[in-house]
Amino acid sequence: MSAPHRLLFVHAHPDDETLATGVAILHHVARGDDVHVLTCTLGEEGEVIPAELAHLEGAEGDPLAEHRRGELAGAVEVLGVTHHLLAAGRDGARTAYRDSGMVGSAAFEHPRAFAAADLEEVAAEVRRVIDEVDPDVVVTYDENGGYGHPDHIRVHDAVRWALAEMPSAPTLFVTVTPHSWVLEDRAWLVEHVPDEAGYAVPAAGDPVAPSVVADELVTHAVVDPGVVPRQQEALRAHATQVVVGDGWFALSNDIAARLAGREGYAVLDPETGELLGAAGGRDRRRRGLTGEER
Template identity: 40%
Template sequence: MTFDQRLLLVHAHPDDESIGQGATMAKYAAEGRGVTLVTCTAGEMGEILVPELEHLAADRDDLLGEHRKEELAAAMKELGVSDHRFLGGFGTYRDSGMAWHEDGHAIGDPEVIAKHPNAFWNADLTEAADHLVAVIREVRPQVLVTYDQFGGYGHPDHIQAHRVATYAASLAAVPSYRKDLGEAWDIAKIYWGAMSESRMRAGLRALRDAGDTTTFEGMDPDGPLPHFVSADEDLAAVVDATDHVERKLAAMRAHATQITTDGPFFALSNNVGAVAWGLEFFRIAKGQPGELGEDGLETDLFAGLSTGR
């Protein structure tokens, strides 16, 4: 099937896509726009929240990646997305693991990175980018969505996904580069997923007013916020997909080993409503903004682009 408008998302692990842009993905898929997801690892080092599946952990049977592959497929079915792939094919790159820095952001797990040569953090940048170049030239998306340079909160795989996506987008546009990977294609607009500071503060305030002091524990509605929160002045676009929130939440539920229904994401949704997860924000990294809405933000990632480009 050929779509006039095509969106490519590059994420690090299964579940990142549903949390970050699940509503946008569902909205665009429902509107008949092309949506392609590339996931860079299978999330083999993820925490397991289902007790009866703890044997899948990396230090036991090491089969979590296989299980999360099925969770991802179920989540994509909920979102209506049929084109989802693993970078280089399933198992090419492994979750690099993470630890927490004393400053509150994620860092790589040196033991995992040293033990597994195919940990995504160890990936040769050009080799990994070439896998994505082939996808870009095949799909020919007008819009790419990935993380910012810090990967939102410092996870090494998120940072690597940003690097790979950025480099691949550049290489894919060069007519003389790797002609065997397809005809050159220049992605018109690139966005970094973001979270609005004002929305995050409002959500936290609603939680605290409702007596919830444990969800996003330690975050003060009026205090410093984590690295993944962006100042509103840095935002370029917001996609209102509140009509598709239930599909996003269903996709999040499909990632059962990683997301629990009594966890912070669902607590926020229960206390703030559909707007908590139905409005998804973006920073623009390449291209010119199109028509702006009343709040000065684009309301469509394809704004300003001619169809079929």
């Protein structure tokens, strides 16, 4: 496939860029492409892992936001991308939108909660960044937001809205994982995560995330194991949120996940929300992610 010149990855919180799309980002940066990341909130509701930073979690004035802004800056430097923060600076130091937490939480009722913000307004802010960057490709979550987080779903909806209004829109890719990869990764984790590390390893038959789909729905695979060391370095910048092992990581839930050096994507029609399948990906050869076409 022809290499795109400019890509925009749109994410909800700091660390999402490296966890969900770090392989594709690093792969395209290494190719010399112009890669941009848009972050929509500062992750004020993140669960802090290190005991010495626990005082930041839930503290008055949201000190975790500024701390995570610094973590994000460190990760962005490792990734080698241009970073954008959605609707920053409207009221001084704060960003316009705040991490919503999960549905039913107190954070979800906050007046600046991202997931509760007017969708048309959010889409307009996203569109401003798209117009500024002028990307060939936009990448974000699938309709389930990866694992159902309301901020991720709001990002998906806002990106679709923004692109659907454009007469000549960039190609939209969403993150999806082939089911066969999940089984392979879980088998790998059993062999490589030490018992003494204290992290749970999912069993082959355990439930999977909503973004795990039948293999045939994944039109593109960015496979580049060589970028994993830099992905791990970028993840270490997000020290409040992520523990990094050798080829794996864990969040505050203490469940290990593999850093396999591969990510799955599919082309999505922004107007209908339909995954276009292999034919849709081939029809848009000039503006696709590089890697293996499945």
